Amino acid sequence: MKEKLIKISISLFGQNGFTETSIQDIVEALGVTKGTFYYYFKSKEELLMEIHLRYIEDLLKGQNEIVSKESTQEQKLFEMVYMLMQHIEGHGQSARVFFREMQHLNEAHLEDIFKKSDAFKDNMKKVIEDGIKKKEFRQDLHANIVTLAILGAVNWSYHWFNPLGELSDHAVSKIYIDLMLNGLKASK
Amino acid sequence: MKEKLIKISISLFGQNGFTETSIQDIVEALGVTKGTFYYYFKSKEELLMEIHLRYIEDLLKGQNEIVSKESTQEQKLFEMVYMLMQHIEGHGQSARVFFREMQHLNEAHLEDIFKKSDAFKDNMKKVIEDGIKKKEFRQDLHANIVTLAILGAVNWSYHWFNPLGELSDHAVSKIYIDLMLNGLKASK
Known part of the structure; x- marks a missing residue:
């Protein structure tokens, strides 16, 4: 029930x-x-908190599994993007509730959710920083802004992603990662 | 008043x-x-619609000016990103109200705002398609998803961008465009 x-x-x-x-x-x-x-x-707010907690804890658990794998930073980044897209695909309304209704949590709950969201962001940033250290990624980009750009592009897709549309969550994730890693510019 | x-x-x-x-x-x-x-x-909803209309019409006007300039597609893309970031910087709460409270518009108003938002997206997509045609951009990327990725990354920044923070709206725009055009991967 x-x-x-x-x-x-x-x-x-x-x-x-x-x-x-x-x-x-x-x-x-x-x-x-x-x-x-x-x-x-106890209240509608407590129920909202349960929805928020499940959403973010589920993502953190998946992220930890990705981080602990032996693979390139590029592969880890792809898997994180794909996991987020699958979440948006499978739980479209959850994503909407998570981002839009956060304002209705009480302060203590909000702080807890912010802490967990920050942890998710920091784990992704770490993958980018490691990629920079290992020379897999460019040395001259701002790891924090790059992380926020990738997270933003992916999270934003709850506004438009249609699971019944032409492209699957996997196809969209591939295009995102290709764009973020290789860039839009034609090679000279 | x-x-x-x-x-x-x-x-x-x-x-x-x-x-x-x-x-x-x-x-x-x-x-x-x-x-x-x-x-x-007439009502609180009518006031909300006025806020939404001003936000999107202002952006459309700026975008038309950018599109009509003689410049590379890369430059046009940068100017659109920078304009959006300036909007978020200067009108942080407007951006929040625009994206979060849209659900409270009545159906006819919502349709009008969606139409204008789509026009903004389509104008940006056109810049990317033109760049592909002119071989300024890669031939193998999905113009629509690329547009949504760039728009998503920029729009998302209303969640975190701090006008008083370390980086200006201009600096963040530069990093976004550098990432989207040149990619994160180290060159071989």
Whole structure:
């Protein structure tokens, strides 16, 4: 039941917004009582925090697996981009709720989510820094801005990515990485 | 007075959210009456639409000027990225309101904003397609995804860009364009 409550809430928050969705709307959509809701969550905010925590912790877990592999930094970067795109593809509304409704978390919760998001960013930055150290990547680019550019391009795709569209999450990830690594300019 | 109402609303919507901000909050912050508000706007939604229209129309105007210049596609792309970054720098809360509160526009208004946003994207895509045709850019990249990657990286920066930080909007734009055009990979 907890899973069902979370799933329907992601869909309602994604479609109608967190503020616009009441606990009544959530329980009605499942045909259960408010008592059922309060058995699992103290408040709507606590439920929102659970959605946020799952989203970011899942990504951090996947990222740790990628980091611990023996592979080039390019390969690690690709796998991180692909994982993020798969998340957006498979959990489109989760991504929307994660980024758009963050403002409705209380301060302590927000701080926790920011800390975990920063950890994700720092792990990606480390891959880029290692690539610079190993001369796999250029020496003259600002690792932090490069990280933010890649994360931005990928995260932004929740605005437009259509799982039923012409290109798969894998195809889009390949194009992203090709662009970021090799650049758009024609070689001389 | 209309300008003042718009300015304070952007700041309140940006800080507290559109739903959480009442017309009462807006007029109180300016020390005027609700009558003043209704003299200029029929509703809070109409005011939100005005904010959205100004944001996107301003960008479209700037983009048209860039497109009509005699310069390389690379230069045009840089100028578009820099214009967007300047917007985020100078109107941080506007960018936040534009992207986050779009869901609160009514359907007809939303359609109008989507049409204008698409026009902006299409103009940028045209620059990339022209660069491909003129062999300034690579022949084997997907112009649409490249456009979305660049737009995504830039638009995302409203989440983190700090006008008081170490790097200016100009410096960040330069790094973005260098990354997107030349790539992260060390040359062989």
